[in-house]
Amino acid sequence: MAPVSNDPQSLTGATNYFTILGVHQWAWKKGHEAFEKAKQHWPITTPWIDYADEVSLVLGIDATTWRKxxxxxxxxxxxxxxDTYVIQRGQSLYPRLLQTLPDAPEFLFMRGQVWLAQQPIISVVGTRQPSDDGIRKAQALATLLGQYHxxxxxxxxxGIDRAAHEAALDNQTxxxxxxxxxxxxxxxxxxxxxxxxxxxxxxxxxxFHPAAPIHRWNFPKRNAVMSGISLETVVVEARETSxxxxxxxxxxRQGRLVFVPQSAVENTALQWPRRYVNEKGAQSFRRIDELMRGLNNLRVLPIQQKESDEGTTIY
Structure with missing residues (x-):
């Protein structure tokens, strides 16, 4: 693959964008609306610091605050x-699935093997306080999904996140x-x-830009990005308020597949699994091949059935 580098004009645009977000207290909706308004006056590829006084008038912000x-x-x-790349929506390295969403972030910071964002992705998520069985199932799921590339x-x-990441790394997935x-x-x-x-x-x-503060509402934004890049989200183990x-x-909401363990659906101590399966459109599963069939039904990529794993019951 050809070497990746940050486009100077894209970095200039990102600087303009995140400055507007910053002066709007990093409020995504309000900041993005102000950015769209400013784009009507100045090219995004030019440094808007050069127009600080004009920007302050158009957006109704203090020029000194803007410069700072x-x-x-x-x-x-x-x-x-x-090894961090700033990728703007519309560029070839921006995750293709995420790009289809109307509220996708204008810019992403991507560190590492950026080409992975274009591959078939499945999210494995769950509670931060899992049972030992939940950890084992997350590890087994990540391992088997890796065998399907x-x-x-x-x-x-x-919890579950760590178990999934570590199992993937251990198996070169x-x-x-x-x-x-x-x-x-x-x-x-x-x-x-x-x-x-x-x-x-x-x-x-x-x-999130390095200057952005860490708030608890960052994490729902993170979740929206994760589900947006993924073909499926699989909930390994979760409590009612997870x-x-x-x-x-x-x-x-994004039109992605969601899978819930059949064992969770049958657990009378939990209400959320039946609510998501019966009312919201999630699907239940026991075996890895059921997840793969979901991808086949989407017709996004052909999945070769692996005989050795077809009958492997995880849940």
């Missing part, structure tokens, strides 16, 4: 790890971590080594 934020955003790009995506959180922080930071901190390993052998994706269900909701 522009400097912070510029500095943030300078501290990015050298799927890329495993998860969110670098504790490509894995993508979609994170709720900038690529320059790690959450939780004890996953710093894991994040570095994924950057070396897989891919880190974040919609954050993994946020991604499940996003995936269903």
């Amino acid at each position: 934020m522009y400097d912070q955003v510029e500095h943030g790009f300078k501290i990015l790890p050298p 799927m890329v495993i995506a998860s969110g670098l959180a504790r 490509p894995t993508i971590a979609v994170i709720g922080t900038p690529v320059t930071k790690t959450y939780p901190k004890e996953h710093q080594r894991l994040q570095s390993m994924i950057a070396d052998r897989g891919l880190i994706i974040s919609p 954050g993994a269900l946020i991604q499940t909701d996003y995936a269903l």
Whole structure:
């Protein structure tokens, strides 16, 4: 594959964009609307710091605040790890599935093997406090999906996410971590080594600029990106209030497949699995081949049935 480099004009556009987000307290909807308004006045590929006074008038912001934020955003790009690429929506390396969504991020920070975002991806998600059985099932699922040449995506959180990432790495299966922080930071901190390993052998994706603060509402945004790049989201194990269900909701709204373990559907102590299967359009499964049939039904890629795994019951 040809070497990847950051396009200077794209970086200029990204600096303009994230400066606007920053002066709007990193509020995505409000900031994006202001960005679209500003684009009508100045080319995105020119530094808008040159028009600070005009920008302040058009957008109703303080010129000094604009200049200060522009400097912070510029500095943030300078501290990015050298293998990080800033990919704008519409560019060839932007994840194709995500690009089809109307609310896809304008820019993504991608660190590592950027070509992985164009491969068939399945998200494996679940609770941060799994049972031992849940961890084993996440590991088994990631291992088997790798044998079908799927890329495993998860969110670098504790619990199921970590189990899925580590199983993928152990089996030389490509894995993508979609994170709720900038690529320059790690959450939780004890996953710093894991994040570095994924950057070396897989891919880190974040919609967040290094100058952006870390808030709890970053993580639903992360979930929307993760489900958006994925053909399917598989919930391994989750409680009624699990954050993994946020991604499940996003995936269903985005028209993606969602799979729930049949064992969870049959668990009378849980209500969410039956609600998602009976009312929201999720599907239940026991075996790996049922997940693969879902992809065949989408007609996105032909999946060769593996006789050795066809009858493997995971759930």
